Amino acid sequence: MYSLLYREENAHEDSIWACAWGKYEKEVKKSTENGLENEAIENEEDKEEDKKLRDFVVTAIASSSLDSKICIWDPHIGRELRNIEEGPVDVWTVSYSPDSRFIASGSHSGKINMFGVESGKQEQTLDTNGKFTLSIAFSPDGKFIASGAIDGIINIFDMSSMKLLHTLEGHAMPIRSLVFSPDCQLLLTASDDGHMKLYDVNHAHLVSTLSGHGSWVLSVDFGSDGSRFSSSSSDHTLKIWDLAQRQCVHTFTEHTDQVWRAKFHPSGEKIISVSEDKSISVYDCPL
Numbered sequence: 229m230y231s232l233l234y235r236e237e238n239a240h241e242d243s244i245w246a247c248a249w250g251k252y253e254k255e256v257k258k259s260t261e262n263g264l265e266n267e268a269i270e271n272e273e274d275k276e277e278d279k280k281l282r283d284f285v286v287t288a289i290a291s292s293s294l295d296s297k298i299c300i301w302d303p304h305i306g307r308e309l310r311n312i313e314e315g316p317v318d319v320w321t322v323s324y325s326p327d328s329r330f331i332a333s334g335s336h337s338g339k340i341n342m343f344g345v346e347s348g349k350q351e352q353t354l355d356t357n358g359k360f361t362l363s364i365a366f367s368p369d370g371k372f373i374a375s376g377a378i379d380g381i382i383n384i385f386d387m388s389s390m391k392l393l394h395t396l397e398g399h400a401m402p403i404r405s406l407v408f409s410p411d412c413q414l415l416l417t418a419s420d421d422g423h424m425k426l427y428d429v430n431h432a433h434l435v436s437t438l439s440g441h442g443s444w445v446l447s448v449d450f451g452s453d454g455s456r457f458s459s460s461s462s463d464h465t466l467k468i469w470d471l472a473q474r475q476c477v478h479t480f481t482e483h484t485d486q487v488w489r490a491k492f493h494p495s496g497e498k499i500i501s502v503s504e505d506k507s508i509s510v511y512d513c514p515l
Contacts (some may be wrong), residue, residue, distance in 0.1 A: 230468065230478045233498065234510040238466055241295045244502035245488045246321045248290045248331070276363065290331055291320050291502060298331060298343065307435040312348045321363055321489075326370040333376070334361030340375055340385075354390060356383050363418075367408040372429070374415055376403025382417060388491060394432045398425050405447035405489070418445035440467065440476050447489045452496035460487035466501050468513060482509050 264425035289301040297476050298312040304361075312331075321334045330351070332344045338361050342352035355373055363376035372393070374384045385392055401420035408415055414435065415427040424445055426435040441461035450457045458465045466480040466487050485504035492499050492513070 229514060230480070231512045232509060233512050234482075235482065236508040238506050239382065239502075239508045240291070240297075240299070240506055241417065242506065243504045244487075244506060245292055246291060247489050247491055247500050247508065248322050248324045248503045249491055249493055249500065256381055263267075273426065289508075290324060291508070293431065298333065300345070303502065304328055304362070310348065312343055321361075323364050323366055332364050332366070334364045334375060336360050338377065340364055340373065352390075354394075354428075355383055358383065363403055365405075365407045365415075367412045367429075368410055369412050372407050372408070374408065376401045376406045376417060380419065380421075382406065382415070382427075384415070384432075389462075394429075396427055396432060398427070398434050399423070404445065405449075407449050407457075409450050410452060416448045416457060418448040418459060420444045424448055437459055438469075438474055440464065440469075446487060449491050450493045450497075451513075451515075452494055456496070458490045458492060458499055460490040460501060462486040466490050466499070466511075468499075478506045478513075480509075480511060482492070483507065 234513055238391050238512055275404060291299050300309045302309055313421040323332045331345060332340055332342045335341055338356045340354040340356045340361060341350050343349065347498045358377045358381055359376050360378040362378055365374050371387055372384055373387055374382060378383050378404055380401055382396040382403060383392055384394040397421040399417065399421055403417050403419050405418040406415060415429050417425045422439055422441060422443065422445060424438040428435050442463040443461065444462040445459055446462060448457055448461045455471055457469050457471055458466060459469065464483050464487060469475065469477045470477050483503040483505055489499050490499055490501040497514050499513050501509050
């Protein structure tokens with residue numbers, strides 16, 4: 229049922245700390261037989277096929293590393309499309325906005341920096357007025373962005389006003405990861421205290437506390453239907469959980485070092501993970 233699909237060794241020059249799925253439009257055109265030039269398609273059947281190819285949407289991956297770069301990848305051909313050069317402490321984590329126009333990154337100063345995917349430039353900054361921002365997440369509807377800090381504090385911002393809405397407490401140690409449920413009702417967090425917590429977003433209160441890893445919980449993510457979530461840990465494992473039962477249903481052990489981040493594909497049937505071992509792995513996780 230669960231299996232490894234793809235693994236890229238030494239994908240970065242240093243430890244890989246974050247990854248994200250996104251989308252970009254890829255234009256594909258037909259060429260003449262000799263391959264010298266692209267020509268107009270004469271018949272209606274070929275015109276329709278050409279339109280389908282131009283409209284084809286390909287999933288992209290963003291990754292960040294201690295090599296001071298945000299890299300955007302095409303997973304279908306295993307090639308880097310572009311990279312954004314920034315300072316080593318200001319590319320701590322990455323998250324695509326729901327429309328894939330922006331990549332947000334937490335910083336050592338406590339700020340959330342937002343970069344344009346096409347421009348490759350910093351276009352917006354949110355200040356938490358707190359400590360080192362270790363984790364960030366957009367709500368699926370794009371209305372909120374949440375951040376987790378090194379002191380265990382969680383902040384939730386309203387994206388329309390760019391103002392702070394809620395401050396949540398509950399973890400005693402750094403929050404390495406957080407994610408909204410697909411319906412935007414829950415916020416799931418992961419911490420160095422070895423626990424995961426579920427918060428009610430609207431009422432800003434704790435719903436449940438979960439545990440199961442043998443060390444720090446470094447990342448969490450929901451599947452697209454909200455019935456499953458993943459967690460990765462410094463114990464070298466990636467786990468898949470059933471939300472309703474609050475139980476682990478599968479454990480991946482392919483990585484040889486800390487698994488810093490794991491993200492479900494938008495379909496909910498694949499998941500990508502990155503590690504201290506410098507590798508990127510993609511798994512099949514059918515519903």
